[in-house]
Every structure is written in C-alpha cells, then in structure tokens.
Amino acid sequence: MSIAVRRIEADEWREVKALRLLALADPAAPIAFLDTVERASAQPDAFWQDRAANAAGDAAAAQLVAVTDAGGWVGTVTVLPHRERRDAGLIVGVFVAEGHRGAGVIDALLDAAAEWALGQGLSDLILEVHVDNERAQAVYARCGFVRSGEIETAGFGREWVMRRALARTGSVQA
Template sequence: MVRPVRSGEWEAVRELRLAALRDPVAALAFVESYEEAAARPDAFWRERAEGGSEDRGTWIRQFVAEAADGRWVGTATVLVERPGEGPAPFGEVTEAQTDVVGVYVRPEARGSGLVDALLRTAVEWSWAQEPPVGRVRLFVNEDNGRAEAVYRRSGFVPTGGRADTLGSGEARDLEYELRR
C-alpha cells in the first residue's frame, strides 16, 4: 500500500531515511550523508514528517510504501514549485512543476514493482495540484544507471539539463521530466 505520511510518524520517517542513506548508492542519490542525518535532533524529524504529511503539508508530500506487516519498505517525496513562490532547491523555477526527490526502496522489496507504484502516486498527486502544474521533474546522477532505467520506464525523458544537486562543484545530475 502506498500512502502519504502522517504528521506523527516522525520516528518511521527517520528510520527509513537512515536506511536509505546506508544504501551503497546513497552517495549518488541523496544530498546528505548518513552521519549528517543521524545527528539531527528529534525536532528536525518531527518537523520533516509534519511538513510532508497529508494532514499538515501543503507544498511537500512524502509517500511511503507499507508492507502487509506495516513495515515501511519504500518512499518518494514530491515538492511543489511555482515561479516566485517558496524555496527553489534545484535552481530557478520558470514554470509550475513538482520535483520528485528522496526515492528509495529497501533491497528486499526491489524488483516487485514498488518503485513504479511510488512514482505513479507521486505523478498522480502532482497532476492533482491546483493551480495545475505542467511537469514533474527529477534528477538522477549520471552514474546511477539503475535509477535512470526506472525513471525512463515510468515515462520520464531526459531534458538535456544538468545540475549539481550534491554540491560537488560538478553538474553530474541529469534532469528528467514528465509532461502532461
């Protein structure tokens, strides 16, 4: 089952994020390190869960995939971006769009179609925004072929754009988009 997080689920949000950051590909896919995230206080995780929750969040939505036993096995977060409004973490915003970030599926759940369900949910939520957004965007590191294949399979296409989302000084992240 894929669903939005709830504001009180901060401990599960923290646990899943830390698990994602332990993944060998995390250095390519995530902006922060495990050590940075693990050092954050509980208040940070409470605010993060609340900000991305269905009951409190407005411009961020974090979705989680729950196994039959209730364990969280995957996640994806969507950020709404509009020209001249709010934060723009990945450069200037020239049109209403969403960014898909923080995509992660635990190793034991990979190959099950779970990432496809997370992306479908993220895209459906994006298209339901009012006022409407014209595209869903994401970035993938040029060395992360596995993720690139997943995004292409889900209909995302490369734009030719590049970014330095990790702050390394090199634009190694490829921009992909899905348009209405």
C-alpha cells in the same frame, strides 16, 4: 505480500527517520542523496518532527511511502514545489529497500506522486539523477521520465534533469 502507497502523517516522524537512515545506508547513497547516515543520525527529534509535518496533511510538499501489509515501510518518494517552475513538482528522496526492488514498488510510488501532483494542478514532475547512476536512470525512464537535455551541476557531481509530463484524464464537453 501486498504494498500500499500513501502519504505520511505528521506523527510518523520516527518511521520517516528510520526509513531515511536506511536509505542513507544504501551503497548508492553517495550519488543519490545529499546527506549521510552520520549527519542524519545526529539530527534532534525536532528536525524529524518538522520534516514529517512539512510533507504531511495540507503541506505544499508530500512524502509518500510504500507500506507492506505487515506495516513495514519499504519505499519512499517526496514531491517538493519546483524551485523554478510553479507548474511542476520536484521528485526527491526516492528509495526502495533491498528485497523489495524489482517488484513494482518504485512504479507505485512514482504513480502515486504523479496522482498527488495532478491533484495539486501540476503538469510535470521533474527529477535530477546523477549521471553515473545508470540503474536509477533506467528505472525513471521505464516510469515515463525523459531526459530534458539539461545537466545540473552540484557539489557532488553532474545530474541529468528528467521530466515526466502528467496526463490529465476526463471527458470533454461537447
């Protein structure tokens, strides 16, 4: 089975909703996401339509999805403008469905996020990962993220700040 990574389209809000609900049902969700299945399920269609529109097309944010050759959505990552750094993107909403983990889907998603961010002129990707989520920390480190030494404290606990510098390629003029 092959996987393609692409940006969502605004009219795919139903798929965005279904994948988010699947992510929120994951056992790691309480330390990975700022939402619950119950709250997200109660949102009206307009919420999901806005969410998709705000991460598609020429929006400042981008939601990328991993799609199987059969059309199933099996992973996602979103890049938001960083709240403090204009030259960085903030990675949020990272999820790969059970049964597709360990097959390179997260690598493809994070590489596509880096490619999109470079196209926006960004120099870094930054994410925050719960200090107790060792599995996610290991995956992010494998994908080029390093701890910055900073810890963010939110209502649900402490999170390591991790950074991935984005490499620019191309020829140098002589």
